[in-house]
Amino acid sequence: MKTNHLTFQQALERLSSQPLSEADAQYFAMYSTEWDAIVTDPRLMRVPVDDHLVHRGDGVFETLLWEGGRLYNLEAHLKRLQHSASLIGLELPFSLETLRQILADLCETAAKKRFLVRLLLGRGPGGFGVDPAESLRASLYAIAYAAAPPFMERHPGGATVILSKIPPKSGGLANIKTCNYLPNVLMKAEASAAGAHFALGIDSDGFLTESYTENIMAVTQEGALILPPPDHHLPGTTLQRVAELAGKSGMTVLHQKLGPGDLKQMSELLILGTTAYVTSVTCFEGTVYPIGPVARKLSTMLLGDIRGTQGL
Numbered sequence: 001m002k003t004n005h006l007t008f009q010q011a012l013e014r015l016s017s018q019p020l021s022e023a024d025a026q027y028f029a030m031y032s033t034e035w036d037a038i039v040t041d042p043r044l045m046r047v048p049v050d051d052h053l054v055h056r057g058d059g060v061f062e063t064l065l066w067e068g069g070r071l072y073n074l075e076a077h078l079k080r081l082q083h084s085a086s087l088i089g090l091e092l093p094f095s096l097e098t099l100r101q102i103l104a105d106l107c108e109t110a111a112k113k114r115f116l117v118r119l120l121l122g123r124g125p126g127g128f129g130v131d132p133a134e135s136l137r138a139s140l141y142a143i144a145y146a147a148a149p150p151f152m153e154r155h156p157g158g159a160t161v162i163l164s165k166i167p168p169k170s171g172g173l174a175n176i177k178t179c180n181y182l183p184n185v186l187m188k189a190e191a192s193a194a195g196a197h198f199a200l201g202i203d204s205d206g207f208l209t210e211s212y213t214e215n216i217m218a219v220t221q222e223g224a225l226i227l228p229p230p231d232h233h234l235p236g237t238t239l240q241r242v243a244e245l246a247g248k249s250g251m252t253v254l255h256q257k258l259g260p261g262d263l264k265q266m267s268e269l270l271i272l273g274t275t276a277y278v279t280s281v282t283c284f285e286g287t288v289y290p291i292g293p294v295a296r297k298l299s300t301m302l303l304g305d306i307r308g309t310q311g312l
Helices: 008-017 074-087 096-110 171-175 182-193 237-248 260-265 293-306
Strands: 027-032 037-039 059-067 115-122 139-146 159-163 198-200 215-219 225-227 253-255 268-273 277-284
Touching (some): 059 074, 074 096, 074 115, 074 237, 096 115, 096 139, 159 182, 159 268, 215 237, 225 237, 237 253, 268 293
Parallel strands (some): 159 277
Antiparallel strands (some): 027 139, 115 139
């Protein structure tokens, strides 16, 4: 039996007749440079297979949170997007002002109280080689989709964390939020296989880096906050914003390298991220931590900042 061939019209008819799945219900709206428009039917939310974003991971991305009637920390995300893109010689296909308007229109179309926006900036369609010159124009895709509740709402007992065996991204690649996330994928699979919520990377010098999509923060016995320097990990927008809020409140914020053994001396251990918010680690490689006062204070600060009730 030969494989079916479809004409353009037959393909459109088949696409329109396909039933929507349960998974499709989580996709609210999408903008694509392929359409140069926003669509709300998940069957139209497609990416060209010859976009180098797809077959080479040649692109960068951001994940933004819509809550409190706005895209939280938008400018920090756009700044990091531009920084990541500049490091791989990639430019937006239009102005930053246009991108802001697209995101505003996308969120208005999604019309939900709380959701995530995945923003993907790709090299663009043009071939299946490795040469970025094949792509004549950058591509941009932005999709609004359902957000799970924050980690501590789903897991009030806190997070279990293991030390990862997956080699982290090296050198400057660690500071680019690239779409090539294979090490991160393997770290998540590693954590799941071990029955843990997160895995923490470790560099060749024995210092901790980050989790698969989150950063870490340690709390000393004196209540100071320690952030690993961004030598081998991506500086998270949530991590930076929480550190800024903490500093404004009078808390001590330090940047220093941490080894796994150093964490045993800490009073609290935290995971921070756009979807994790402030998460308390209650077990790391056998060391038990409380859900302590610093975590509660930082969580209150962050939620107030997200929802527009923070006074700082």
